[in-house]
Amino acid sequence: MQFQVFHDPTGRRGRHVRRLGLGLLLILVGALGLFVRTITALEPRPAPLLSPVQAGVQTRAVPVVRPTSTESAGPWLPAAAGPTAPPAALAAAETLGFYMPWDEASRRSLRAHVGALRWVAAGMVSVRGREHRWIEAEDPALRDIMATSPGTGLLLMIQNDSETGWDGVNMARLLASPARRRLLLDRVAAAMQRHGAAGVLFDLENLPVSAHAHYRTLLGEARVRLGAARGGAPTPVMLAAPVADPSWDLGAYARAADRVVLMAYDEHWQSGAPGPIASQAWYARVVAQAVARTGAGRAIVAVGSYAFDWAEGQPLADSITVPEAWARAARAGSRPQFDPASGNTGLAYVEAGRRREIWLLDALSAWNQLHALRALRPAGVALWRLGSEDPGFWPVLAAARAGTGAPLAALRRLPAEAGIELRGSGEILRLTAPPESGTRSVVLDAAGLIRAARYDRLSHGHLVERRGNAPRQVALTFDDGPDPHWTPQILDVLARHGVPATFFVTGIHVLDQPALVRRIVAQGSELANHSTTHANLDRLPDAAVELEINATQRLVESYTGRSMHLFRAPYLGDADPDTAAELRVAQIAARLGYLTVGLNVDPLDWATTDARTIAARTIAQVESGTPGQARRIILLHDAGGDRSATLAALPVIIRELRARGYQFVPVSTLAGLSRDQAMPLLPATAEAGADRHGLLFDSLRIGRQALGWLFTAAIALGLGRVLLLTALALWQTRRVARGRHRAPAPPHLVPRFVSVLIPAFNEARVIEASVRRALATQGVRVEIIVIDDGSTDRTSAIVREAFGHDPRVTLLTLENGGKARALNHGLAIAKGDVIVALDADTRFEPDTIMKLTEWFADPAIGAVAGNAKIGNRVNWLTRWQAIEYTTAQALERRALEALGAVTVVPGAVGAWRRAALDAVGGYPADTLAEDQDLTIAVQRAGWRVACEPAAIAWTEAPETLRALFRQRYRWAFGTLQCLWKHAAVIARGQPRGLAWFGLPQAWLFQIALGLLAPVIDLALVLGLLDAAVSTLNHGWGVMAQDLTRMVALWLALALVECACGWLAYRIDGREGRLPVLRLLAMRFGYRQLLYAVVVHAVAAALHGITVRWGAQQRSGAFSVGLQAAPLADSPVAPPIVALPVAVEAAGTESPAAPVPEPVRVAA
Known part of the structure; x- marks a missing residue:
């Protein structure tokens, strides 16, 4: 019994391969697990302590001055109320909240409490200046928040505020003009529609007395105009009015508008002297008077919840939120004090030698004020304003x-x-405490009013220490490196000037440049963490942020033996964060033991190519620093693009700042740390682990580099092969055109009788057409021997029925034993000196066999390869194969012929000298690619193989992916068998064409690159993903060079393929125009399928399994019109009598068994 090449009947090799594969898989999984553990297993550690607060801004508490104004004296409840007001008098009162779109805290408050409000007055519009400019805010979040509470209506608030205050004069001019009022209301109506507002609230302040009549006219016009604009739907028109300004006729305003919102605060106002903002007695008196004038049904009383911070010598107090007032008290070491005389809360402190006094309206004053409103029963209650309130306001409102x-x-x-409480001054941040709640004590009197209270412990948000505002010291920092081109040059400049710097490195660059990282440390500069991939960490989950930080830490530890305690997040370098969201990444870094390094000096060197601009911006920003606004840390970049401008600006920055008295220090010095505190050496117990991690990272780096080299090498080899094969094919085509490829054939030496062998297994769909096309051959006589290799369909019956009258056709029926065995049985009874073997799905042109036969006038020719083409171009898959047959297989065969290195005479169309077949023992049965095996064997026996492109055969290609995969798998496995079987050709160097080119290029391009193709594609995908992430994170300029190179390589290969494909189509002459887009599309999917079959074939060879041809899926759906020839014109061979042939059973010969005669179809 003859086994296939690679077949292992014992199965031992397969078991060894499986064990080896399992072992490699376990090693890979173990290495991956070790890698994951390496970059994730970092224990939480405390961040280094910062230095004590430097001299600068100091705060301390001082006693608050009690108010002596008579306005604060009097009863705390309206006179008519008495001690027992109705408890549920405010149950039906509408609630209104003032919302400011520019304030994130206001947005958070609205989101949390929108369900408790009937109306939201949104400050979306300001009308400013002499031109009455319309300034409208955009707030996409507002509509989303409002949609969560269908019962809450939106009021568009129109204000006349400006950069310098309330612009009453210019607003009065507008109000006096009917035309301008109409224009204003047109704009209001349009804005209401845009924002989905149900009404409008005018907040026009500081109006001269003469403007009030016109203002009331506007309100009346608005009620008519805006109601009509909304199709008659209820459209409330409201205004905000001061509660105690005698110039405002509240009764008249109540008649002009639907509601008057009484702003019941500003007893002491922003530009006046410090004192209670709304003392309880004052509030009870003025609100009762105002409600009496407006009528309770038209009045909405606004309760304040905010604070003013007055400073000596400062014309305007700071308007701050209640939580900010508490934070300032905590920084001063003080606590707010409830004033029992006014019912308001105040405190005083000294900051930078200046006395400051804060008064605030908190939840304590809100309870007393709402309690006073019970007797007045106004139509509604409002809050000024959302985002500045004491959080206790909401339960107070609900209880009232x-x-x-x-x-x-x-x-x-x-x-x-x-929120965030920043303490100290500088750009180095340390999170000292998370948010913490506080407590206060409250004492009620018999009437339910709060008469005494004490703040026992203040709540706070995130406590953040800031350091680094050292006088005349600056630190140079470089982000995004190290870069192999720019970082060494920057280090050279620093070394020449004796300046240290802090390099915020990214792990992906550290991995590629370990030597540069060591140089930074050796030169006396510092390393700091800047994440691994320079991703926007704010968009990542916590675990991914930790991974980004830890991976870079491990890399630096492995390459330098030092850890890091300084960190700067990409895109989050703000030294003055405003919201807790901005601190999330810093919090994660703090848990991992890092100080966050911000910056306030950013010359935007990444965005300019002018070195003078970079230097000028840097110097100006450093010089503009103040005790409260540190500008000591300079941000530059040593990677991420062209840094030539940064490199040129650096010496100028160093010289100029030194000349102005500045000293350059590392960031650690600004933080009050030593270099070893910022970058501590690893303990001895951790050094061995760092070395192991270093080996792991080195392996990863080498792997990444190898992928890059493989990708480049594959592109280069592919380009070289395509160009070389095309050039050789062109040269061979020209030789053919000039008749130099062979000597003229003497007619008497050209064989005129040919035996055509057609092996068939379940080919009922196509066998008749194949035989008819062969019988239509012109120029030579043919005998057709159909070898039915154990078909289970009607293959034999169709041959008998269709050709029982034709003496040229012989049918040989066998038990299934494989294609090679079937051909050898046919060869045994063939009479011709030239044998043509064709697949049953193939159809010849009338002159195909004649053109093949002409070559055999040369006695050195042992075989001739024809030109196979796809006949069933019925879908995208078969059209791709048609392109491949023309641009790859046919072109390659022409090129190989020029070198005497043809590796395969295709089974679909090829002719063989009978003597050559006999010399090599006929068709080999130990490989699947018997045609390729035979081609190589014939050449090893001393015969030449030629190509005849004009000998056309139309074959049926697989029409489904599954069928194509099975076909190409058999081809790949057979090719591998042949290459292995004939490996001695390369070793011996003979035949020269096969030894020096034909077989080596098959090993390299068909097998080696086929195996490496998935890795190369993976490198391309990873490269594109890396480029996409880097472009997303850094912008196009950062990756432009790498992306341009990658795209250029791909485009070069694509253009060369298109050019060579165009030449292949021109050489062929029968295919028309090259379908360029279809050719390019083959790179995505089709090529990957061809690579997959190679991997599958190699795996099968290693396991030692036997691969069989199996049944082919035929449709017979030819879409190409074939040239016809009259059957009568074909020479007719004499009747052929077949010799008896033994039938093989189960792969063995049985000569003693009864031998059936082969069937001659002719009657």
């Missing part, structure tokens, strides 16, 4: 409307703030 007592539990608890 429900008519219950004071919510003591809520009043006593101060919820932890979501």
Whole structure:
């Protein structure tokens, strides 16, 4: 029994291969697990302590000055109320909240409490200046928040505020003009429609007395105009009015508008002297008077919840939120004090030698004020403003409307703030404490009013220490490196000037440049963490942020033996964060032991190519620093693009700042740390682990580099092969055109009788057409021997029925034993000196066999390869194969012929000298690619192989992916068998064409690159992903060079393929125009399928399994019109009598068994 090449009947090799594969898989999984553990297993550690607060801004508490104004004296409840007001008087009152789109805290408050409000007055519009400019805010979040509370209506608030205050004069001019009022209301109506507002609230302040009549006219016009604009739907028109300004006729305004919002605060205002903002007695008196003038049904009373911070010598107090007032008290070491005389809360402190005094309206004053409103029963209650309030306001409001007592539990608890409290000055941040709640004590009197209270412990948000505002010291920092081109040059400049710097490195660059990282440390500069991939960490989940930080830490530890404690997040370098969201990444870094390094000096060197601009911006920003606004840390970049301008600006920056008295120090010095504290040496117990990690990272780096080299090499080899094969094919085509490829054939030496062998297994769909086309041959006589290799369909019956009358056709029926065995049985009874073997799905042109036969006039020719083409171009898959047959297989065969290195005479169309077949023992049965095996064997026996492109055969290609995969798998496995079987050709160097080119190029391009193709594609995909991420993170300029090179390589290969494909189509002459887009599309999917079959074939060879041809899927759906020839014109061979042939069973010969005669179809 003859086994296939690679077949292992014992199965031992397959078991060894499986064990080896399992072992390699376990090693890979183990290495991956070790890598994951390496970059994730970092224990939390404390960040280094910062140096004590430098001299600069100092704060301390001082006693608050008690107010002596008579305005604060008097009863705390309206006179008519007495001690027992109705408890549920505010149950039906509408609630309104003032919302400011420019304030994130206002947005958070609205999101949390929109369900408790009937109306939201949004400050979306300002009308400013002499030209009455319309300034409208955009707030996409507002509509989303409002959609969550269908019962809450939106009021568009129109204000006349400007950069310098309330612009009453210019607003009065507008109000006096009917035309301008109409234009204003047109704009208001349009804005209401854009924002989905149900009404409008005018907040026009500082108006001269003469403007009030016109203002009331506007309100009346608005009620008519805006109601009509909304199709008659209820459209409330409201205004905000001061509660105690005698110039405002509140009764007249109440008649002009639907509601008057009484701003019941500003007893002491922003530009006046410090004092209670709305003392309880003052509030009870002025609100009662105002409600009496407007009527309770038209009045909405606005309760304030905010603070003013007055400073000596400062014309305007700071308007701040209640939580910010608490934070300033904490920084001063003070606590707010409830004033029992006014019912307001105040405190005083000294900052930078200047006395400051804060008064605030908190939840304590809000409870007393709402309690006073019970007797007045106004139409509504408003809050000025969302985002500045004491969090206790909301339970107070709910209790006041429900008519219950004071919510003591809520009043006593101060919820932890979501904001940030910055302490100290500088650009180096250390998170010292998370948000923490506080407490206060409350004492009620018999009437339910708060008469005494004490702040026991203040709540706070995130506490952040800032350091680094050292006088006349600056630190150079470089982000995004190290870069092999720019970082060494920057280090050279620093070394020449004796300046240290801090390099915020990214792990992906550290991995590629370990030597540069070591040089930075050796030169005396510092390393700091800048993430691994320079991703926007704010968009990543916490685990991914930790991974980004830890991976870079491990890399630096492995390459330098030092750890890092300084960190700067990409895109989050703000030294003055405003919101807790901005601190999330810093919090994660703090848990991992890092100080966050911000910056306030950013010359935007990445965005300019002018070195003078970079230097000028840097110097100007450093010089503009103040005790409260540190500008000591300079941000530059040593990677991420062209840094020539940064490199040129660096010496200028160093010289100029030194000349102005500045000293250059590393960031650690600004933080009050030593270099070894910022970059501590690893303990001895961790050094061995760092070395192991270093080996792992080195392996990863080498692997990445190898992928890059493989990708480049594959592109280069592919380009070289395509160009070389095309050039050789062109040269061979010209030789053919000039008749130099062979000597003229003497007619008497050209064989005139040919035996055509057609092996068939279940080919009922196509066998008749194949035989008819062969019988239509012109120029030579043919005998047709159909070898039915054990078909289970009607293959034999069709041959008998269709050709029983034709003496040229012989049918040989066998048990299934394989294609090679079937051909050898046919060869045994063939009479011709030239044998043509064709597949049953192939159809010849009338002159195909004649053109093949002409070559055999040369006695050195042992075989001739024809030109196979796809006949069933019925879908995209078969059209791709048609392109491949023309641009790859046919072109390659022409080129190989020029070198005497043809590796395969295709089974679809090829002719063989009978003597050559006999010399090599006929068709080999130990490989699947018997045609390729035979081609190589014939050449090893001393015969030449030629190509005849004009000998056309049309074959049926697989029409499904599954069928194509099975076909190409057999081809790839057979090719591998042949290359292995004939490996001695290369070793011996004979035949020269096969030894020097034909077989080596098959090993390299068909097998080696086929195996490496998935890796190369992976390198391309990873490269594109890396480029996409880097472009997303850095912008196009960062990756432009790499992307341009990658795209240029791909385009070069694509252009060369298109050019060579065009030449292949021109050489062929029968295919028309090259379908360029279809050719390019083959790179995506089709090529990957061809690579997959190579991997599958190699795996099968290693396992030692036997691969069989199996049944082919035929449709017979030819879409190409074939040239016809009259059957009568074909020479007719004499009747052929077949010799008896033994039938093989189960792969063995049985000569003693009864031998059936082969069937001669002719009657």
